[in-house]
Amino acid sequence: MTLDLYTSTAARDGRIAAGVVIRDADGRTLRVTARSLETTSREQAAYRALLHGLWRARRMGARRVRIYCDDAMVIAQLGGEAEVPAELVGLYLQTRAMLNAYRWSSVDLVQRDQNAEAALAAVDALEREPDPLGLEIEEIESMPLWEQAGIEKVGTRR
Secondary structure (H helix, E strand, O other): OEEEEEEEEEEEOOEEEEEEEEEOOOOOEEEEEEEEEOOOOHHHHHHHHHHHHHHHHHHOOOOEEEEEEOOHHHHHHHOOOOOOOHHHHHHHHHHHHHHHOOOEEEEEEOOHHHHHHHHHHHHHHOOOOOEOOOOOHHHHHHOHHHHHHOOOOOOOOO
């Protein structure tokens, strides 16, 4: 199954938010996620949106993914055309690893006006309290990296 991910960020009054829209091959919207994030830059928010979308698409059974992001710098970094700043290396490496988990993936720049649903979701999220981790609790607990590393879930012992 191939899914399309659209990601966007918004900033206002020192707050940053991210929006993610997941669509099927027929263009039907399957999921919209919006989060107000505790990040220091818009690029961090863009990477967190990409990671969230990639994790969600994987959980939905996608084997191929097309990503459309309106952050030109993040697209250039993922394409190897721009250097990744030290503070973004961790998010960059996580995103590359998730992209490699798919049989096929592409990451393309999309103009903000063609990314309206994700952009509006991000703007709407600015009205909410920030999510310190940028992910839902059930997603964090189900991440395979936690399982493989033997990290304990809250309240459980391995």
